[in-house]
Amino acid sequence: MDAAALEAALQSISQRMLEIHRNADEMNRLQKDNQELKERCDQLEEMNKELLNEVFSLRVKNKSLERQIENSYGEVPRKIPRIEYTQSGRVDILSNSMDADNLFADVPVLRTIYDGQNSFDPQPSTSGLYSNSNSDTPSTMQEGEHEAPMETPNEPVTISKEHQENATLIQPKVEPADDYVTVDLNKSLNATEQAENLPEPAAEQVEKERELEVVIKQSPRSPQKVKKSAASSQFYGTLSGFLEESYQEESDDEEEMDVGQNNTTTNTTSRLIFSSQSPASSTGQSQAQHGPAIAIRLAIGNQLVPHVYPAAVLLDIDITMERLLNELLGDDGTHEGVLKTLRFLASYGLLLNSLNCEKCTRTMAFQVDSCRSDKFLLRCNTCKKNGLSARKSVRENSVFQRSKLTLAEIMKMICYWAYNPTLRLHSACKDLHLSRKTFMDFVIYIREICRAWYDLTLNTSNGTELLSTLTAGLSPSTVCSPSIKLYSKSDVQCVVCKERITHQPCKIREHIAMHEEYSMKCSFTDCDTVCTLKDIFVHYQKIHKKKVSKFSDEERTNHKRLMEQAKIDLHLLLPKYFPMFKEKEPSRTRENCKECNASITKNFQGMSGHVMSHMNLKADCPICQIKLNSLGLDMHVKKAHGRLSKEDKLKVEQEKQRLKGIYEQHKAEYFDP
Secondary structure (H helix, E strand, O other): OOOOHHHHHHHHHHHHHHOOOOOOHHHHHHHHHHHHHHHHHHHHHHHHHHHHHHHHHHHHHHHHHHHHHHHHHHHOOOEEEEEEEEOOOOEEEEEEEEEEEHHHHHHHHHHHHOOOOOOOOOOOOOOEEEEOOOOOOOHHHHHOOOOOOOOOOOOOOOOOOHHHEEEEEOOOOOOOOOOOOOOOOOOOOOOHHHHHHOOOOOOOOOHHHHHHHHHHOOOOOHHHHOOOOOOHHHHHHOHHHHHHHHHHHHHOOOOOOOOOOOOOOOOOOOOOOOOOOOHHHHHHHHHHHHHHHHHHHHOOOOOOOOOOOOOOEEEEEOOOOOHHHHHHHHOOOOHHHHHHHHHHHHOOOOOOOOOOOOOOOOOOEEEOOOOOOOOOOEEHHHHHHHOOOOOOOOOOOOOOOOOOOOOOHHHHHHHHHHOOOOOOOOHHHHHHHHOOOHHHHHHHHHHHOOOOOOOHHOOOHHHHHHHHHHHHOOOOEEEEHHHHHHHHOEEEEOOOOOOEOOOOHHHHHHHHHHHHHOOOEOOOOOOEEEOOOHHHHHHHHHOOOOOOOHHOOHHHHHHHHHHHHHHHHEEHHHHEOOOOOOOOOOOOOOOEEEOOOOOOOOOHHHHOOOOOOOHHOOEOOOOOOOOOHOOOOOOOHHHHHOOOHHHHHHHHHHHHHHHHHHHHHHHHHOOOO
């Protein structure tokens, strides 16, 4: 070799070595940077956890401080609801902005106005609303914070004459009487806005006093019969964030308040339902999250629907996918949407409309639980008061019980299965945003339900009539006996153990081999191990450290021959365990392999695939260079690469021609010409 050429070659080699070293240094630097970033991410995660723990501890301290404040003030908390009594005995919660100090200042004013009313109770929950005529809006919490607190509320308070003249009362509303209190949960929690929307005081003070006097006489307060004061409920209602949500879960059942008896005929019992109200800084978000949930819970009670129809009524209803989505089912993300779905299913007996507690046999109540996908649960209030946890899912004793999917998703799948039988699986999964395995598993489950219903129907008096109706359109050759129609094409039942097996020859052979304790010898000549049809592949990997795809031609041929012999032996036992199962007879267009005696379909796909399996030959994708089965090349290109250019199409055709040439060359070694 010329010295100049040798020197040039050495220089090129040295340059490549330098480039390799540079690339190695660059890779080391990138790996080091990556490691530093990972460590930084770990530190940030730890800091985030610490901050979350600190926030949680602060919230717990806040709750304990609020409880201490409650104990120090007794029955009169710092923030109390403003309540208005109407002629119907109904209570409207208007605001929580009145301060306790202002309350003590207003009690003497009210006493001077209603002179001689000994039965008047100056409790916070029964004090009237007031407004100052000198100001545009009533005093709010923010205004009360700047006033000096009363240090000695027990001392007599002197009321100026000017103050007495300016003190006015809000005229009570005239509404029809009802038994239960309703609260507008969609109203704003801003106390100033609520006060501005209050009605103007009446002109005649005497009429107002008489009306309010009548209201007080109709609804006298009985403190001895109160189970839980309104002030206590409202005190906990001021908690925000985590504490507010946790308290709502603890106080699911409403506390009753007996407000006394009417002097004439009726015994009026009302319920004060206090909405959870947060401070002004977080009122909007808290109300949006918890207000509708409380309203829904109070609207349900112990039953979802008043009347349950038989499930057979669904057969007479025209259900389409559009109607199912728009009219019958609701949104899974909201309480209202889930409640709509629950009521639709409970109306036709697909879900339990009510449930009795197993411990105390009382009817359980539907309660809100936002942590569940169903947004609701069943809980016994009696057991809860006794310290017992009696909870049940709304799916109890239903076909939806063990599924992790939402109720709306399950109903959509059922609708697709029932009304779109010709729809392709890929399209259905794409529309429902579900995987193929999830959809197929539920379809099999639906078939099991249909089979159980069919078995139950055959045992009834109308079973023969139903069977004749179902088989009327079938030819006599397809109906051999009534029991044959119990088994679908995709499932067969063993007559010995009554187990249902998937309609696949390999699964059926494995089941027969389990009954017969059938085993096959290892295909390696120097190994005398005997294994089952399943364990033989594990034996190859653990003992011989080989997979079937890595076998030599001789080893692969021996393995195929033994497997084909096992198929023949187990096929002879088929009538013993699966007499209703009829395997397709081999067509005249099948041919036996000379090496392994396997019966192969006489076409290019079947015979070329079998020849390639003997030769352990794989197809190379010309685009991504991945190795795959020769029969799966077209499917791989379609799914992985989609639309191809002309150059890529030409490369795929060249790869097919290469495989076809190899097949034509070795075809005579395995099949007769």
